[in-house]
Amino acid sequence: MNTDTGRATADDPSAFARPGPRETPPAPPVRVRLALPTDAPAIAAVHQASRQATMPYLPPQRRTHEEVTRWIREIVLPQSHTLVAVRGAELLGYAALQGELLEQLYLRPDVRRAGIGSLLLAEARRYRPDGLYLHVFQLNTAARAFYAHHGFRVVAANDGSANMENLPDLTLRWTPAPGSIPPRGTP
Numbered sequence: 001m002n003t004d005t006g007r008a009t010a011d012d013p014s015a016f017a018r019p020g021p022r023e024t025p026p027a028p029p030v031r032v033r034l035a036l037p038t039d040a041p042a043i044a045a046v047h048q049a050s051r052q053a054t055m056p057y058l059p060p061q062r063r064t065h066e067e068v069t070r071w072i073r074e075i076v077l078p079q080s081h082t083l084v085a086v087r088g089a090e091l092l093g094y095a096a097l098q099g100e101l102l103e104q105l106y107l108r109p110d111v112r113r114a115g116i117g118s119l120l121l122a123e124a125r126r127y128r129p130d131g132l133y134l135h136v137f138q139l140n141t142a143a144r145a146f147y148a149h150h151g152f153r154v155v156a157a158n159d160g161s162a163n164m165e166n167l168p169d170l171t172l173r174w175t176p177a178p179g180s181i182p183p184r185g186t187p
Contacts, residue, residue: 028088030116032123035082035094040073041065042091043084046108047072050093053109057139058165076104083123085116095120097127102134121150131175138168147172 035043048061048068063071076082080096080103093107093116102124107117124132133155136143156171163169 030085030087030092030119032083032085032119035077035084037073037077039084039091039094040077041069043072043076043082043094044068046091046093047104047106049109050106054112054142055137055140057137057167080104081127083120083127085120092116093120095124097124097132100128100130100132102132105134117146118150125174125176129176131173133171133173135163135169135171137165138170144170144172147174150174 044065048063048065051058052061076096080098082094082096084091085093085107091108092111094104095102096104102121105117105120105124107120132152134147134152135158136147138144138157152172152174154170155173158169158171160166160168
């Protein structure tokens with residue numbers, strides 16, 4: 001830069017340099033909170049997308065988004081302790097507990113294998129420190145591996161007559177080792 005004229009010169013090549021790429025701000029952290037009734041449409045969307053992407057062996061969905069939203073709002077939220085994983089305003093996944101039963105844990109397909117399911121499961125464990133059980137289709141090998149990784153063990157095998165899909169499933173149980181789960185609110 002020529003200090004006399006204030007103009008760029010060939011003597012100062014940095015004066016002609018293009019600005020570098022703009023850095024994108026880091027994504028907000030993922031946090032887990034209790035679900036709100038206003039989350040019902042987003043939870044329904046996660047539920048439908050996840051089932052379609054991860055369980056192709058299920059029959060095509062017959063329920064509309066509005067019907068699934070109504071089910072979430074009128075059945076799941078009032079009857080379950082429902083947790084959601086969010087990043088800013090984005091709902092990424094949810095888990096619904098009924099007593100010791102982990103009734104549902106679903107993630108948006110685009111955020112799988114990013115630790116979000118583990119965050120939801122860890123929070124569910126804090127709410128049910130004496131143990132959890134769940135049902136999983138025998139065909140759902142990815143979910144079975146996820147739960148096995150997190151210490152769930154098969155306690156029963158079923159022929160599918162007890163579920164509406166009529167697919168063989170397994171009952172899995174997690175029982176904590178003494179002193180392994182910190183109480184809620186503990187970092």
